[in-house]
Amino acid sequence: MDIKELFAKQEEIKRKNLNSKNEKESEITKVMTFYIGDQVYGIEIPYVIEIIGVPHITVVPGIPYYIKGIINVRSKVVPVIDMRARFGKEEKEYNERTNTIIIEESGVSVGVIVDEVIGVIPVYQKYIANSPDRIGVNDNKFIKYLLEMQDGIKLVLDVSKLIFDGDMFMVDE
Amino acid sequence: MAKVEPGMEAMVDVYIFETTGLLEQLDEILLRTEKANEFTEDDINEIFRIMHTVKGSSAMMGFDNLQQLAHKGEDMFFIIREAPEKMTDVGFVYDLVFQMSDLFKAEIDMIQNNDDYEPTDFSEMIARLEKGAKMLKGELEDDGGAAAAAPAAADNAAQAADAPADSTTVRVFFEDGCKMENIRAFMLINNVKESVDEVEIVGYVPEDIESNQDSANVIIDNGFLLTFRAPDPKTVFSAIENSLNVQSYEVVDNPTPAADTAEPAADSAAASAPAAETVSAAPAAAAAASPAAAPAAVPAEKPKPAPEQKAPAAASSGSGKQSLISVNLQKLDQLHDIVGEIITTESMVISNPELEGLRLESFTKSARELRKLTADLQDTVMSIRMVPLTGPFQKMNRIVRDMKVKLGKDVELVIEGDTTEVDKSIVDNLNDPLMHLVRNAVDHGIENSPEERIARGKPGKGTVKLSAMSSSGEVVITISDDGQGIDTEKVIQKAERNGLLTKPISEYSEREIQNMILLPGFSTNDVVTEYSGRGVGMDVVKSNLSKMGGSLTVESKKGQGTAFIIKIPLTLAIVDGMEIMVGDAEFTVPISVIKESFIVKHDQIINDTKRGEMIMIRGVCYPMLRLNEKFGLPSAVNDIEDGIVLLIESENRGICLFADKLIGEQQVVVKPFPKYLSQYDIKGQGLSGCTIMGDGSISLIIDVNRLIESH
Secondary structure (H helix, E strand, C coil): CCHHHHHHHHHHHHHHHHHHCCCCCCCCEEEEEEEECCEEEEEEHHHEEEEECCCCCECCCCCCCCEEEEEEECCEEEEEEEHHHHCCCCCCCCCCCCEEEEEEECCEEEEEEECEEEEEEEECHHHEECCHHHCCCCCHHHEEEEEEECCEEEEEECHHHHHHCHHHHHHHC | CCCCCCCCHHHHHHHHHHHHHHHHHHHHHHHHHHHHCCCCHHHHHHHHHHHHHHHHHHHHHCCHHHHHHHHHHHHHHHHHHHCCHHHHHCCHHHHHHHHHHHHHHHHHHHHHHCCCCCCCCCHHHHHHHHHHHHHHHHHHHHHCHHHHHHHHHHHHHHHHHHCCCCCEEEEEEECCCCCCHHHHHHHHHHHHHHHCCCCEEEEEECCCCCCCCCHHHHHHHHCEEEEEECCCHHHHHHHHHCCCCEEEEEECCCCCCHHHHHHHHHHHHHCCCCCCHHHCCHHHHHHHCHHHHHHHHHHHHCCCCHHHHHHHHHHHHHHHHHCCCCCCHHHHHHHHHHHHHHHHHHHHHHCCHHHCCCCCHHHHHHHHHHHHHHHHHHHHHHHHCEEECHHHHHHHHHHHHHHHHHHCCCEEEEEECCCCEEEHHHHHHHHHHHHHHHHHHHHHHCCCCHHHHHHCCCCCCEEEEEEEEEECCEEEEEEEECCCCCCHHHHHHHHHHCCCCCCCHHHCCHHHHHHHHHCCCCCCCCCCCCCCCCCCHHHHHHHHHHHCCCEEEEEEECCCEEEEEEEEECCCCEEEEEEEEECCEEEEEEHHHEEEEECCCHHHEEECCCCCEEEEECCEEEEEEEHHHHCCCCCCCCCCCCCEEEEEEECCEEEEEEECEEEEEEEEECECCCHHHHHCCCHHHCEEEEEECCCCCEEEEECHHHHHHHC
16 A cells, blocks of 8 residues: 555544544553454554565465465565464455554564555553444354444454464464 | 682683693693603693682682682692602502592582582592602602702791791792782882781791892792781781782791791702792701701702793693683574574675666676675685594593593594584584494403403504594594404304394394494493493493484404494584475475485386385485375376486485485575474474575475484
8 A cells, every 4th residue: 555645544544533622631552453354453563574565475374364475575574464364354355455464573574465555543541442242243263353433343453462372373263 | 510709600611711721731631642652841830820720710709619629739739840750650649639630620510510519528639649748758758859848948947837826828829920929018018007907917938139139030830928017907808809800818827837938948049049038947948957858958049040931831722812802602503593593694795686687797796795795794704613633532541540540441542633613512522432442442441451462463552543534515524443443243142142143143144233332222332340240331332323313333353353433414403404305395305425416217116005106226225205195295297207216325224315306506504493392392393404595595404314214
């Protein structure tokens, strides 16, 4: 996605949020939001290394179906996870809006393929709702917290669970 | 790593690196001199330099136990310096010094690896060293004559140190090569006088530091002795510590190192420096022992031209050292990655589709230039990681020496081709396998007694040969002995006892039997010795080597000797590969395993009962493995006549791989799979890693052994 477009979106979102309420609270963190299906998800900015399109993926045998293979990100070999497949949603073909977000936690890099990146939003304490149970989706264990905002609920992903909890997910299946 | 004073952490690495290097040098000198049975003045000077640096840096890092140990070692050599021939004549000296160096290495290992490092108490070793020093001195006294001066002077010096009961004498060493040591000493005295109240400088040796330029050399060799009287000596010590260019200092008025006090005393006397109050008895010593001291004075005076003597030594070792720097391996890997990135980017720029159809003469020219330079850059970076095998090979000298002593066997180690270069990561992992094989050769290979050997028409002295050479991307290391060879009868009996046989005895070839000793749980030695025979040996060696991508085979002739042959890839980081396509996936097959590639006809294929395909090549039947089926890849090429077949062979097992097409030969940089994928068994699928190709795509590297196993 074009960076300018991204910033424009971000600004727009910021304006919307500012207009609706007079923010006095300080922001806790920033979250990069994106679509998987119709739902908006988010990843906290400190984990995000970069956003790219969908490069050529090299298929690797012997790994779960939701790990699509490995890609070359500036001479680094990074595995990519299809989030639709990971969350048990129907997979769809990648298009020009599909993005790969490269995230890193404790030296382990992973690319996550999402339908579309929306932008970056600031997070304030009052948005946070600590009750992921309220939403009846089967991906609860990867949710760190919810953001209840005017333009809808956003699910912020728990990156360390996403990266280090692979085996448990497989057992669930 | 051990916890050290804050701010010193960064220094510990340097300390460990330096000290390890110095100790290796020490071992090398000791081994060489022991073998040559002569001990020159250069050697002793070199040993002094080593011990001294080790002592100094240990003290600086606050490892007092190591400093003390080095100090006692130094003391011992002070005595030996008087009579270098004692080094080779007196048997226990080498053992003692080797033990000391071992303790040192073990301790440094602990410092390096233990977070909660506790200093080891070396008092036992120190006591042994002291005893050794005494015994040596005893020998020297027996020798009478020249040597008598040393203990005589020692007594006097000790007396001198004792005489002003409340005074303290310190020996100060200045930094190597700081020049004008005499002036530094003078400044030191002033500094002490200025910074400490109520200090009384009783005296110092050499005394003529202000007037005599030569006194600098005396200070270089023996240190600067300063005797003072102060209410609190500690304040003086800290003043000395804070003085410029001071490398180390020690208090010498305790009775134990009397020997080394004696030395400079004798020296100073000989150097015609009328000793000061410090060693007020020294002139008397010189006078009393003057007939005896005279011969002593000759060697003592010699150190004067020492700077000249040292200079070439320092120059030779110095030039060797200064042309080398130590670099963190991680940084090299980083550099390696960046170079890979540059090459990828370069080909992206040069073959950019937007340039197509344009007339770009000067661009093409510059691009060619750039390509040449990047290729050079890549070669250079690759070569940085290559190090000679000298290190691990030289270490074997020590092992053979120790075993010779312990087992009472007369064995000589011959080393050939130790300048062969291999990748750093391989060298690091070679030590253990080599050590095991060399020990094995000495312990099991060489006959127990020279008589046995002579009866077989061999020289009484056994030979173990360690040789290395590189051939087509591989390094071949051979450990051979001219000993008794493998007793195949015994081996097969033992294998039978241990239940290792898989077919009737009569069906085993000699070679197969010999290679049985590499199986897990096999050891022919009935008696477990300190060195080998635990039955875990050979298979561990073999599996360690195969982890590095290497192999181990045995060749032996009964009565004539055994050879263990290690073959390892020159480097783990680079593989000469053949690129093949399967569907739209690219794979790399190491060239070294490819025997041939060809197109097959339908009628060459033999189908076995389990629907498996096989092919007959020159009378040998090979199974056919279709890579697209194996890796579950959709492929347009399903007819065996449309694709290509590669015959690959590894560890005497062969298999045919069917792929869509060959792309070509390429050197590739091996990268491990990402950490995230380590939870899955990709390697078990027959893939050893991946590599990034020039166009930025990723190719998977096939691990032939695993592939054959998993088939």
